[in-house]
Amino acid sequence: MRALCWNGVRDLRVERVPDPEILNPKDAIIKVTMSSVCGSDLHLINGFVPSMRAGDIIGHEFIGEVVETGVGVKNLKKGDRVVVVSVIGCGECQHCKEETWSLCDNSNPNGLLQEKIYQYPTAGIFGYSHLFGGYAGSHAEYIRVPFADHGAFKIPEDISDEKAVFVSDGVPTGYMAAEMAAVKPGDIVAVWGAGGVGQMAIQCAYAMGAERVIAIDRIDYRLAYAARYSGADILNYEDTDVLEELKEATGGRGPDCCIDAVGMEAHTTGIEHIYDKTKQLLRLESDRAAVLRQAIMACRKGGTVSVVGVYAGLVDKIPMGLFMNKGLTIRGGQMHGQRYVPMLFDLIRREIINPEFLLTHPVSLEVGQNAYEMFNNKTNKCMRAVFKP
Numbered sequence: 096m097r098a099l100c101w102n103g104v105r106d107l108r109v110e111r112v113p114d115p116e117i118l119n120p121k122d123a124i125i126k127v128t129m130s131s132v133c134g135s136d137l138h139l140i141n142g143f144v145p146s147m148r149a150g151d152i153i154g155h156e157f158i159g160e161v162v163e164t165g166v167g168v169k170n171l172k173k174g175d176r177v178v179v180v181s182v183i184g185c186g187e188c189q190h191c192k193e194e195t196w197s198l199c200d201n202s203n204p205n206g207l208l209q210e211k212i213y214q215y216p217t218a219g220i221f222g223y224s225h226l227f228g229g230y231a232g233s234h235a236e237y238i239r240v241p242f243a244d245h246g247a248f249k250i251p252e253d254i255s256d257e258k259a260v261f262v263s264d265g266v267p268t269g270y271m272a273a274e275m276a277a278v279k280p281g282d283i284v285a286v287w288g289a290g291g292v293g294q295m296a297i298q299c300a301y302a303m304g305a306e307r308v309i310a311i312d313r314i315d316y317r318l319a320y321a322a323r324y325s326g327a328d329i330l331n332y333e334d335t336d337v338l339e340e341l342k343e344a345t346g347g348r349g350p351d352c353c354i355d356a357v358g359m360e361a362h363t364t365g366i367e368h369i370y371d372k373t374k375q376l377l378r379l380e381s382d383r384a385a386v387l388r389q390a391i392m393a394c395r396k397g398g399t400v401s402v403v404g405v406y407a408g409l410v411d412k413i414p415m416g417l418f419m420n421k422g423l424t425i426r427g428g429q430m431h432g433q434r435y436v437p438m439l440f441d442l443i444r445r446e447i448i449n450p451e452f453l454l455t456h457p458v459s460l461e462v463g464q465n466a467y468e469m470f471n472n473k474t475n476k477c478m479r480a481v482f483k484p
C-alpha cells in the first residue's frame with residue numbers, strides 16, 4: 096500500500112510499504128477513507144519528539160471502513176464505517192476502566208522507557224513515534240487498529256465523514272480542555288491557540304455555559320474562523336498586550352478558565368536537545384512556555400488552567416509563585432477520547448458543536464509534504480488538510 100512516511104525533520108515521502116496484518120486477536124484492519132493532519136504532527140515534523148525513525152508512517156486522526164477483524168473482536172464487522180480514537184486503550188487495565196484511556200497500562204508497555212527522562216509510559220498513539228508505542232499511523236491506505244472493540248466507534252448514519260473525522264482527536268481534545276478547565280455557566284474563558292483544538296475548546300466551553308470566550312492567536316484568518324464559526328471574541332497577541340486586554344475584559348479579575356491549546360510551538364523559540372556522554376537524550380530544554388506562563392499570569396485567583404497543548408521534556412520559566420499564591424488549579428493530559436465519542440456524536444447531531452469548517456483542504460497523500468508545509472506555515476487559510484488515501 097501507499098503511506099506518508101517521516102524521513103527526517105520536514106521530510107515526508109509517500110512510500111510503498113507492506114499492508115498491515117492482524118497481529119493480535121483484538122486487532123481490526125481499517126481501510127482509511129479520511130485522515131487529517133493535527134497540530135501534534137507538527138511536533139514530529141519539526142523534530143521536537145525524539146524516537147522517530149525513518150520510514151515511520153505518521154497520522155492519527157482518521158475514519159475508515161472495517162475490512163478484517165481478529166477472532167477476539169466482538170463489536171465490529173466487515174463494512175462498518177468507523178471513527179478511531181487516536182489514543183490506544185486496552186479497555187481492561189485500571190486506567191481504561193476508570194476512563195482515563197490515555198494512561199492505559201497495556202498499549203505502550205516499553206515505549207517511553209527508552210529515554211531516561213520518561214519514567215512512566217502512557218498509552219500508545221497511532222503514528223506518534225516510538226515513545227508512544229511505534230504504531231503505524233493513518234496517513235496510509237490501511238491501518239491496524241489494536242484493541243479495536245474499544246477504539247473504533249461506528250459512525251451514526253446521519254453524521255457525515257467531514258464531521259466524524261475530527262471526533263477521532265480534535266473534538267474530544269477540545270471537549271476535554273473545557274472539561275478540565277471546569278467551565279461553568281457564566282464563566283469567562285480564554286483560549287490560547289485558534290487551531291482545530293482551540294476552536295473545539297471554544298465551542299465546548301460555550302456548550303458548558305461560558306458567557307464569553309476569548310480566542311488568542313497571531314494568525315488573523317484563524318481568529319476570523321474563531322469569531323465566525325465558534326463565536327469567540329478575538330485577540331491578536333502580536334497587536335496587543337494580552338494580559339492587559341484580558342484584565343480589562345474581565346473587570347480586572349482575569350478569566351475564570353484559561354486553556355492552553357498551543358503547547359510547544361514551532362514559531363516561538365528554539366528547542367535544545369541535551370545528551371549525556373553516551374549520546375543518550377537526557378532532556379529537551381526550551382523557552383516554549385510562553386503560553387503556559389501567560390495563562391498562569393492571566394488567570395483569576397482560584398481559577399483553572401487547562402493544558403492540552405503538547406509539551407515534551409523540561410519547560411522552564413513557569414511562574415510558580417503566582418500559581419501557588421493565587422490558588423490556581425492546573426490540569427493537563429492527552430485526551431481520553433473513548434470516554435467522549437458517543438456524547439460528542441450527540442452534540443454534533445444537535446448542532447451544539449460543529450467541526451466541519453476545520454476541513455479546509457481535502458488532498459491526496461501524494462501532496463503530503465506540501466500539505467504539511469502549508470499547515471505548519473499557516474498559509475492558504477488552512478485549518479486542517481485531510482488526506483483521502
Ligand code: NAD
Pocket residue numbers: 133134135136137138264265268287288289290291292293311312313314317332356357358359360362385386402403404405406428429430473478
Ligand atoms: P495548530 O497548529 O493548528 O494550532 C496551534 C495554534 O496556536 C496556531 O494557530 C498558532 O498560530 C497558535 N499559537 C502559536 N503560538 C501562540 C501563542 N504564543 N499564543 C497564542 N496562540 C499561539 O494545532 P492544533 O491541531 O490546534 O493543536 C494545538 C495543540 O494541541 C498542539 O500542541 C497539539 O499537539 C495539541 N494536541 C493535544 C492533544 C491532546 O490529547 N492533549 C490532542 C491533539 C492536539
Ligand code: ZN
Pocket residue numbers: 184185186187188189190191192198199200201202
Ligand atoms: Zn488500558
